Amino acid sequence: MAHIIVVGNEKGGAGKSTVSMHIATALARMGHRVGMLDLDLRQKTIARFIANRAATMQRHGLDLPSPAFRDLAEIDQSTLGPGENAYDRRLSQAVAALEAESDFIVIDCPGSHTRLSQVAHTLADTLVTPLNDSFVDFDLLAHIDGETGAIKSPSVYSEMVWHARKLRAQAGLKPIDWIVLRNRLGAQAMINKEKMGKALDELSRRIGFRTVPGFNERVIFRELFPRGLTLLDLRDVGVVGQMNISNVAARQELRDLVKALRLPGVEVDF
Ligand SMILES: Nc1ncnc2c1ncn2[C@@H]1O[C@H](COP(=O)(O)OP(=O)(O)O)[C@@H](O)[C@H]1O
Ligand SMILES: [Mg+2]
Secondary structure: OOEEEEEOOOOOOOOHHHHHHHHHHHHHHOOOOEEEEEOOOOOOHHHHHHHHHHHHHHHHOOOOOOOEEOOOOOOOHHHOOOOOOHHHHHHHHHHHHHHOOOOEEEEEOOOOOOHHHHHHHHHOOEEEEEEEOOHHHHOOOEEEOOOOOOEEEEOHHHHHHHHHHHHHHHOOOOOOEEEEEEEOEOOOOHHHHHHHHHHHHHHHHHHOOEEEOOOEOOHHHOOOHHHOOOHHHHHHHOOOOOOOHHHHHHHHHHHHHHHHHOOOOOOOOO
């Protein structure tokens, strides 16, 4: 059975696609068989990343370790059972097709509440939720008292995860390991950073997630997208000069993240 990693957050721009690309590439480069699905059928960031990667490999005559991407195939509506949802079928077919040939399946979710995203959350062995360091984004996890900072109630997204957990428990599946990752951290705004840290700490105990070291705001996390590459691929395309201090730090952040995910059978060595 493949271990399923879902990257989700109902907020757009949180870093889901960025985190998905980096985790999947890191696992592929460590020799694991990785399947990938893109549930953002509108933006298709992962599909674009994979196409860009294929083009780069062809141009340079390279065979980089890569995730195996699969589109959600269209289905013949007439084959649906009574009350069966077309999206559910498309997702389960794609997962089933990848399952046999993958150690891990990384699923990138859209930044909104969709049927696909909801069902994907119930499939998650590991759920990774990237979060910008902003209380506007924190509000997607829980509502807090504006004066005291105390947590008042979980948000719709946290409730959706809670529901997914309940369904998994009923089906006898192992619990979701939910991980919240702070993304695009900057060198400034220390007071906000500290406040966010405290709020996340408290919330992690309340609604049951782990927090892990996050990604800082770094150009290297985004500039290689048109070539379908990550910082881990640079050496293979003959780029050595770009290994500046920020890139070395980015590699360390990615390493720390993958370690912190505690994925089965993964010894982080990159
Ligand atoms: N750690 C980071 N450093 C720099 N840019 C980032 C970082 N994380 C995300 N970005 C950029 O932020 C934007 C939103 O990220 P994206 O991964 O597309 O979010 P989502 O998939 O959640 O909508 C993109 O332009 C992406 O390149
Ligand atoms: Mg995205």
